[in-house]
C-alpha cells in the first residue's frame with residue numbers, strides 16, 4: 001500500500017482536473033492521495049468525490065508559501081478542515097496577493113516590450129490561485145517565448161526582469177494557521193530550499209513533519225531528511241509534486257510512500273474539538 005501526498009490540479013498550477021488526477025492515481029496503484037494545490041482547497045471537494053468512486057483514500061491539503069528569516073519555504077497542510085472559515089479567509093487573502101502579483105508581472109513585461117495582458121493570464125489560469133507557470137504558458141501561447149523553460153529563464157525566475165517577489169506569511173504564522181484548521185504542517189521539499197539550518201526553529205514553531213521523499217530529492221537527500229526527521233521526532237512524508245503535463249511529463253507514480261507514514265500522520269492528529 002502506497003501514497004502520494006503532493007499533487008496539484010488545475011485549481012492551481014497543475015493541468016489535470018481532480019477527476020483526471022484520481023484516475024492517474026488509481027492507474028498507478030496508489031492507496032491514498034493528498035491534494036496540495038497552492039493557496040487553495042477549492043479542488044478538494046471534487047477530488048474527494050473522484051477518489052471515493054475509485055476506493056482511493058483522500059487527504060485534503062494545500063501548499064502554502066511562507067518565509068523564515070527572508071528565505072522562501074513551502075508548507076504542506078494535511079488533514080485540514082477545508083471548510084474552516086478563518087483558514088478559508090487567509091487562503092482568499094493569499095489568492096488576492098497572487099492575482100495582484102500577476103498584474104505586476106504583466107506590467108513589468110509590458111515595460112520590457114512584451115505586450116502580455118494580465119487578463120489573458122487570468123483567462124488561461126481560470127483559477128483563484130494563478131502563478132508564474134500560468135504566465136509562462138501565456139507567454140508561450142502568445143508566441144513571446146518558445147517554451148516554458150525559456151519563459152522562466154528570460155523573465156520569471158528570481159532576479160530576472162519580470163520577477164516579482166510574493167508577499168509571504170512567516171512560517172510560524174503558517175504553522176499556526178494549519179493547526180487552527182485541525183491539520184498537520186509539513187515542510188515541503190527541504191532538499192530544494194536547503195533549509196536545514198531553519199529546521200530547529202520550525203520545530204519550535206510546531207512543525208509536524210518533513211517531506212523526505214520528493215521527485216527532485218536524490219536518494220542521499222531522502223536518506224538525510226529521514227534522519228533529520230528522526231532526530232526531531234518529525235513525521236516522514238513524501239509525494240511526487242505532480243503538476244500534470246505542466247513540467248513536460250506527469251510525475252505521479254514516481255514516489256510511492258509506504259502507507260505506514262499515513263498511519264503515523266493520523267496518530268499525530270489533534271483530537272477533534274467539540275462542535276466539529
Ligand code: AMP
Nearest residue numbers: 013038130131132133148149152153157
Ligand atoms: P509561484 O507560486 O507563482 O511563485 O510559482 C511557483 C511554481 O513555478 C512552482 O510550481 C514551481 O515548480 C514553478 N517553477 C519555478 N521555477 C520554474 C522553472 N524554472 N521552470 C518551470 N517551472 C518553474
Ligand code: FE
Nearest residue numbers: 008013038243
Ligand atoms: Fe506548483
Ligand code: FE
Nearest residue numbers: 063074188189
Ligand atoms: Fe513547492
Ligand code: ZN
Nearest residue numbers: 006008063241
Ligand atoms: Zn507543489
